[in-house]
Amino acid sequence: MLTFTDKSQCCGCTACASICPKQAITMKPDGLGFLYPVINRSKCIECGLCEDVCAFNSHYEKSDFSVSEVYAVRHKNISEIETSRSGAVFIALSDWILEKGGIVYGVGYTDHFRAIHKRATTKQQRDEFKGSKYVQSDLNTVFVQIKNDLKQGLYVLFSGTPCQTSGLQSYLKKLRVNVEKLFVIDLVCHGVPAPYIWRDYLEYVERKRKKKVLSINFRDKSKCGWTSHKESFTFSDKTVVCSTYSDLFCKP
């Protein structure tokens, strides 16, 4: 049975919850909103799959690459670069997958800007994933959905943080799923900020401005500059402002 006392040994990737044959594991938020597995002991059959699949295990195979290859890439279309946080590689790769009739998984929002991984089959749905959301995303049942898509022979692109892609690959490997049509993007990541700090920051901004936020653009190149690390907010009265409180949430 999965046990850990050190929170730094779990990134909330959901591999353990997804692989459990008895659905004995649910992901629950801690005091900061980070998701951790909680085991229902009465359902657990001690099969050990949750421990085996964990990418934080010492026996986890870290890389299949014998030699790394490095390319510097950016999109040919400048408007794609302007609306992406970096060079819009995600848009180029996901266009290719969608044009092959494949599925794209990336991060969008639910409720009031809670970051969550979602499934897209069209470019319109995929466009929601464009742009970094600087907060831990909830992977919910995405690993199981990816397994099902691959079993149907579909091309799949999953984009997420490196620990999320490690968890996904470990999960699929344990279940011996054919991953020939799976492509993963693990973005350069220093770590994910806490969901509840993000939620409280948003509440603070709305209280200060006395209006509701309608949309958010982290590191908005057009409003806040290409080198700044600030988010812009569109408010209910249609005003768009580059945040003056950014330092409260994330300091570059």
Ligand SMILES: Cc1cc2nc3c(=O)[nH]c(=O)nc-3n(C[C@H](O)[C@H](O)[C@H](O)COP(=O)(O)OP(=O)(O)OC[C@H]3O[C@@H](n4cnc5c(N)ncnc54)[C@H](O)[C@@H]3O)c2cc1C
């Ligand atoms: C949590 C986080 C930490 C980062 N840390 C660094 C860093 O230390 N150094 C650095 O140079 N760049 C960092 N980045 C930026 C990131 O590497 C770029 O966004 C990335 O290069 C994507 O560039 P793009 O232009 O191709 O795509 P974009 O359109 O800018 O990015 C969209 C992609 O990011 C994914 N994504 C968005 N938010 C999340 C999230 N919360 N969790 C998982 N996936 C997400 C989407 O699914 C989509 O595939 C970070 C981004 C995030 C989300």
